[in-house]
Amino acid sequence: MADKLTIIVCIKQVPGITEIKINPETNTLIREGIENIINPFDTYAIEEGVRLKERFLSDTNNINSDIQVIAISMGPPQSKEILKEAISLGVDNGILLSDRAFAGSDTWATAYTLSKAIKKIEGWKIIILGKQTLDGDTGQVGPELAQILNIPFLGYASKIVEIDKNKIIIKRLMEDRYETFEMKLPVAISVGKDINIPRIPSLRGKMKAKSADIPVWDNKHLGLDEKECGLNGSYTQVIKIFTPEHKHEIKIIKGTPEEQVNEIYSRLKELNLI
Amino acid sequence: MEIKVDIQKCTGCGICKNYCMYDAIEIINKKAIINENCIYCGACVESCKYNAIEITSDNKIEKDFSDYKGVCVFLETHDNKIIDVGFELLSTGKILANNLGVNLSAVLICDNEPLNLYDVFKFGLNELFFVKSNIFINNTDDIFAKALVQVINKYKPEIFLAGATMFGRTLIPKVAAIIKTGLTADCTALSIDNDKKILLQTRPTFGGNILATIVTKNSRPQMATVRPHVMEIKYENKTNDTDNNQNNNNEKGLSLSDYRNKIKYIEIDESKFKTKYKLISKEKETEEKINLNDYDVIVSGGRGLGGADKFKMLKELAELLGGVVGASRAAVDSNWISYPHQVGQTGKTVNPKLYIAVGISGAIQHLAGMQTSDMIIAINKDPNAPIFKVANYGIVGDMFDIIPKLINKIKAGKPII
Amino acid sequence: MRYLLTEEQKMIVEICRRIVEERIIPVRAELDEKMIFPAEIIAEIGRSDLFRLFIPEKYGGMGTGIFEVCLATEELSRGDLSVATTYAASGLGFIPIILMGSEEQKERYLPQLASGEKLAAFGLTEADAGSDVSAIRTTAVKDGNYYILNGTKQWITNGGEADIYTVFAKTDPSRGARGVSAFIVEKGTEGFEFGKKENKLGIRASATRELIFNDCKVPKENLISKEGMGFIIIMKTFDQSRPAVGAQAVGVAQAALEEALNYSKIRFQFDSSISSFQAIQHMLADMATNVEAARSLVYYTAQAIDNGEKDISRLSAMSKLFASDMAMKVTTDAVQIFGGYGFMKDYPVEKMMRDAKITQIYEGTNQIQRNIIALDLIKKGFI
DSSP states (O other): OOOEEEEEHHHHEEETTTOOETTTTTTTETTTOOOEEEEEEHHHHHHHHHHHHHHHHHGGGGGEEEEEEEEEEEEEEEHHHHHHHHHTEEEOOEEEEEGGGGGTOOOHHHHHHHHHTTTTTTTEEEEEEESSSSOEEEEEEEHHHHHTTTOOEEEEEEEEEOSSSSEEEEEOOSSSSEEEEEEEEEEEEEEESSOOOEEEEEEHHHHHHHHHHEEEHHHHTTOOGGGGGGTTOOSSEEEEEOOOOOOOOOOOOOSSSSHHHHHHHHHHHTTTTT | EEEOOTTTTOOOOOOOHHHHHTSOOEETTTTTEETTTEEEEEEEHOOOOOOEEEEOOOOOOOOOOOOOEEEEEEEEEEEEEHHHHHHHHHHHHHHHHHHHHHOEEEEEESSOTTGGGGGGGGGGEEEEEEOOGGGGSSOOOHHHHHHHHHHHHHHOOSEEEEESSSHHEEEEEEEEOOOHHOOOEEEEEEEEEEETTEEEEEEGGGGGEEHHHHHHSOSSSSSEEEEOOOOOOOOOOOOOOOOOTTTOOOTTTTOOHHHHHHHHEEEOOOGGGOOOOOOEEEEESSSSOOOOOGGGGEEEOOGGGGSSGGGHHHHHHHHHHTTTEEEOOOHHTTTTOGGGGGBSTTTOOOOOOOEEOOOOSHHHHHHHHHTTSEEEEEESHHHHHHHGGGGGGEEOHHHHHHHHHHHHHHHHHSSSO | OOOOOOOHHHHHHHHHHIIIIITTTTTHHHHHHHHHHHHHHHHHHHHGGGGTTTTTTGGTTTOOHHHHHHHHHHHHHHHHHHHHHHHHHHHHHHHHHHHHHOOHHHHHHHHHHHHHHHHHEOOBBBBSSSSSSOOOOEEEEEEETTEEEEEEEEEEEETTSEEEEEEEEEGGGGGGGGEEEEEEEETOOTTEEEEEEEEOOTHHHHHTEEEEEEEEEEEOOOOSSTTOOOHHHHHHHHHHHHHHHHHHHHHHHHHHHHHHHHHHHOOEEETEGGSHHHHHHHHHHHHHHHHHHHHHHHHHHHHHHHHHHHHHHHHHHHHHHHHHHHHHHHHHHHHHTTTTTHHSTTTHHHHHHHHHHGGTTTTSSSSOOOOOOOHHHHHOOOO
């Protein structure tokens, strides 16, 4: 009997807002042309999950293990797309948690819903998340999820030094220092850009993704009390959204490049910098 | 919970559709229709001039939180010192506490007495909870969380603040998950709603393009993490002090024993504090020790530079001014320069005396990280670049011409050593 | 998409574009300047299954046609011709095995070439034998179960980087071109060494080296097909591979055109963008038209091959000839549109111009292509 070893990668679909534009007259966002993408940090999580599987497979001790990488996402039905993309990058299967009852979840409600889904998956040993999302940018779901599952969480992993079926050794970069920790599995970790370079999807991966069937787990499947999920299950609530205003006076320095340079030079002098 | 469009009020103007980042609004027959992509973020509600959109959540019984009182701040230490964000939070916490007419307290968890311990009393702190034990030698968040939970459950502050440092951002969510309360990450502004006496937590989302104000509904404490360098450090104004510390807080300051009286040591049962993390090694990072906040001058480059080698001229200029090179996300994403140089929402928030932006168009996510700089000079060939909206001085021109000329001028003006 | 591509073909293009944007463009200038072989990029191309395209499924490939190979080559060439050349040269090295190799040879060599784990190379050219194959001096003398190879191959793309070499040597020097045979020689075989890495005008990041055979013992099982089949193998291989050289030319020309177009819109002279001047507009129009014409010919040729058209030498030569002459012209014009800036290494167009030149020379100079076309035309007329 092959024992199951499952690596779970949590990913989120976000609006790709790196190139966002603002209408200067109305001070509103221009939504047009923004595509939905995998949260950029999650692509590092996917890559690390796939690499871990490859690492396990290359170890002859695991010859009898059934090793798989599962990507989970929570969001509207269109989030299936990013799960397919994850499959094109080497993930074995995707699961979408989608239900109107989940909408409006804050980080706690998201972590709680994810925890319920993960508990239904066999053999999970490692959960990998991107260190934060592009839209919410909180980085809270990982540690909250780990706490709910009562497993250790290590943020900002920059290298998985060692791993076997029982333990993991991780090096991480904090503000000004590296720390290396050993933990017993299962664990949850979050990763940033320094851990790997995500691969480009393979042609066979893309073909597999195209025909992949993504199961959708709704609340009927997870069985959460409606009071525990979505907006109702959230401890925090957004009460106001607004665009920051910049009121400002600017002096445009005109003239030849030489005149412009002279003007900056005198400003720098005033600041006692030269 | 429901989101509704009042079709009487809706004019089909489509502004809400533009505001929605999740493709959740369609305009059909001149009316806004909200589809299943909606995540109830509320952006459309705010955007609608006609008040036609409404989100209703299930009415909950208002809980009684009268036993939660006071503002409490977590003081993170590093290298045996309380780090600056702790003092920033004490300054902000004091304002909130004064507003609510409650006490300001703080929690300190460490293995030793920090060298700058007594600085915490410069902010009108009423009480310091000190959990002192050798087990806290490393930043292992599980036992820190346990200690914090113990303090919070015992002293029940209504507001709990911590720094959004790397440690804080993993520790505090654990605490919130154990206590089962709301937590708002990375706040840039905190205030009190005077009617409801609740904490209004404002934070940037979408890379700083949008600000969201968040409240903690039906749980306490109201927890928030705050970015370092965002809040100002403000010492208590001693002469105008009107709170009950007035008598003690005279010009000469308190004596050491007065301070000692404000420290409450929290006893813990060490046998119950077993961490699941085994520290194998800890080393100072040496490869790239760039901390943008250590410099008064930052010369930043963006996409307009066009390549990694172009950063050389910025580096030269920065060094002449005693500063450091920064970069926009576009430049970092293009691998022209490493991540520690990145300024902006996803990089560092900085406020130097002088910020020179070269070839940076000024995506809002970048502006969010540097617009509080004392002086901003922007050089860009596009006169419509948003960077000019925050700059004090702007030059519309060719940076490849101007920067070398400026370098030469500074060099020429320098006495030869 | 202007051409009617299948889902799979679109995926190939998407993958190559990402490799170009994310992996090639950020480093291409440095690789060129320092002549660094793009090993990491080639590994990524391997991981993306692009080496699997033309190789039959039975041997770990994806069994596509030459058209798919051309799509991939064109897109990679948009990023960097050194990378595309390295990619295409491996194909050139393994096409003889696919076309004429024994079952054992295919099983042994193709899977590791399909995965990109190993690269192949094509060892034909010598100092005195370029266009004239019959002048090959490298010899292969049969000795029991081995052939003993002696001689030196010159300017071999992927030399030193490849693990598997298709090498052409004379088994019967008296028979001229008909005395040439093809062998598979593995890197590391005793008596097989590499000469210096050449310093080139263009495609500087690609590896170009001598292959030196000094009493090199090659097992007789490594003979491809039969003795004396070498020339036929060469011709059949080139018939298949020439459209890919055409695709390289289309790719590099497309890249130069895009650069020139973008630049013409942001470069202001006399208070107007230079794209508003008719002199520039007409250049851009000619460049775009020529790129499109070459692309059409390359695609048409590739599809003709994939449809099993037998007599394709003429068409194949035409696609290589037309596309490479076009690429030289278009990249030169792109430099012209950039003016003085185009002459500087700060912009990528001078490199594209240097790179484009090789497409007129390798895999049969354009003079040889004209010979092939003319002879075929005179012999067969219009079929």
